[in-house]
Amino acid sequence: MQKFIAMVGTNSTNSTNRKLLTYIQRHFADKAEIELMEIKDLPLFNKPEDRKVPAVVTEMANKIDAADGVIISTPEYDHSAPAALMNALEWLSFHITPFIDKPVMIVGASYGALGTSRAQEHLRQILDAPELRARIMPSSEYFLAHSLQAFDDDGNLVDEQNIKKLDGLFADFQIFVKISDQLKNAHGANYEEVRNLDWNK
Amino acid sequence: MKLVGIAGTIEDHSYNRTLLKFMANHFSDQVDIEVLDIQDVPLFNQSDDQTDGAPVQYLKRKIEGADGVILATPEHNHTTTAAMKSVLEWLSFKIHPLAGKPVMIVGASYFDQGSSRAQLNLRQILESPGVDANVFPGNEFLLGNVRDAFDDQNNLKDDKTISFLSSTLKKFLTFVTTINDMNAKVAAADWESEDLGAHGHVDTTIDGLDMHAADWVDQATKKTNAVSGDTYVRLDCGVLTVDQLNYFLNSMPMELTYVDANNQFLYYNHQTDPENMSAKRAPAQVGNPIEDCHPKRAIPHVKQAVHILRSGQTDLFKLPVPSDGSKADMHYYQAMHDKDGNYAGINEFVLDILPIVKYYLGLTGQKLVKDPNATDALTGASKKSDDAKPDDVSGASANTDEAPAEKPAEEPKPDVDSVSGASANN
Incomplete structure (x- = not known):
């Protein structure tokens, strides 16, 4: 069974995006093992000179590494x-590379009519x-508009x-x-390139 | 002109901050640029509202006080930084200090791109309705290869870069003036919506009474069980009885009038008969919408005046009333605000300043002489709005230039010798 990480793109206590991911986790429980990941406990990115990321970021990176x-x-x-969310992705790309060639699906929920298109x-x-350098699923958008009315009590x-x-x-x-798994010819080169990317050189 | 600059980073060392500081120094003969610190601004979290905290309030105050803003953005992951975005989220959540503000974007990066994508992205964010800034179009200033861009003194090395930055900034300064003029015109155009008939309602409005009634004060007293006489009232810095408050207000050397935020006339310090007053009031008028207190032809100017105060374009304007020289009545309209800064109405005070001027001249051994360079002596408030005649109104000409903060061009210097009892204190 495939393993996915479902990243909640907000630090807000109440979030229909979290609700959507919780639904996805439950709804597809027989198709994939989905673990929710929060980003709310991260400090604001300050590009530390010692290049160390907080322990909680390392833990997140490891989980993403291990996921499909x-x-x-x-x-x-x-x-x-x-x-x-920008902050979490800044940490998760600071001398660590959990997202390289990682398949990513983007969804979003909004109170209004546009459903987070922008x-x-x-x-x-x-x-x-x-x-x-993630592998974002192309030509796919999932906009959950009017998200406060989108769910029932359960x-x-x-x-x-x-x-x-x-x-x-x-x-x-x-x-x-599965397809992405075959698109690995450039993975080694990509990986090397990012490892050698040093903004301070 | 006053600008504030924000570098979108909380790193200890940042070339974007260096760039802003360079601009502040290098162009200090053209514009005052203050670089603001965002080090203490927490990461935005809508469940933990820190809008009222010191770091966000500091930015709000500084931005509101500035004519325009310069944002310097690094580029992280093809976009602006979380640090910059977080600040903008705070400034678009419960408060909107950037609304209508002219904003210029600059950016520096280690390699060739010079933060090009971050700048485009930042532009998009600034134009969202919550932020609602007026972003300076075109004129991108992208500082690539930034590690080689500055000398030891943190000055830009390349003359062409400096000259481009200079021309860009010059255009931005014109843009700031243009946008702020436009904002003022748009705001001024709103004055027609000012409801002088007091049909609205504020928290303190006493409902269910006829505002036009001659005995409104009695009716309102009954309705609210208003205290009077020897009942004590706790004030900010004191305790007085209502009688004492009356003694106090009635002995003020000026005519005071209270108009609430709903444009209802609620009080004046009733000192004498209307005929002897500079701004004539009678007890039966109290409670009236202010519409009732002005001739019809004056209404547009009163609306403009109230609107200028309500919208915060100025907190005080002054209106000299021309006379034969036996008096120099000044009408002052001071906006009042509650402790949260919300508009609470107008404190109108009227006084004859001639005795004060005469006393001062006598005291210091000086006399008034005509200023041969004066162009607009006492025709009223207004250089710009020619249609506003002071005698229209017991008040008001719409002139934002008449801001109170202006100091007289030359402060009169006391001549110590002519002051009895004063010794030269040097």
């Missing part, structure tokens, strides 16, 4: 991904940066269309993970 793929659910703040675009741009999505779309994307992601 990562699902990130992002809110949208000011037309972009939240600082808290934050997802922003997140793709970030994950494409050389130190992250935390299940109420709209059939929403569920159907998610089922399809998740099945695609499972295949995408």
